[in-house]
Amino acid sequence: MKTRIFLTSVFIVLLSLTYSYAQTSYGFNDGLNAAKSGGKKIFIDIYSDGDSWSKKMDSEILSSSKVQSALANFIFIKLNAGGSEQNTYNGKQYSSADLAKLFGGTGYPTFVVLNSDGSIIKFKYNGEDASNLSGFIGENDFVEMLNYFAQGKYKDSDLSTVFQN
16 A cells, blocks of 8 residues: 555656646647737747657657756747648738748748747848758757747857857
């Protein structure tokens, strides 16, 4: 009996720790509303269900405690590039697939950062103007990228200078 109570207690503690690190993922409309009311930037992960790199980002990077901690500074939206869900952006209706295209999601995963009002954050990457970043990004670089946007470094520095490799 004591063993069962102990094991149940350990399970509950581990489960609560897992949930404390899990970043809430919003749908687009709910995320946009939460960002507007909370004054937070929005981090969008545009993914494709059939894409192996999107799955690798989810399982290896987005699930890490370091990344989850850095994502807490944002409203996190996962946007399915093949989705048919209807979303409202800048007063217009878009399917998730059309919205992914609007944000430049042509390879997956693609990451886009918006201000709390929904405007796209532009930044420099390798000296070029950019509004999104595509591809698999390792854990440390991903955290640095999130910090780059959270701390407003995009206003005066190139994103490529924060990556370690």
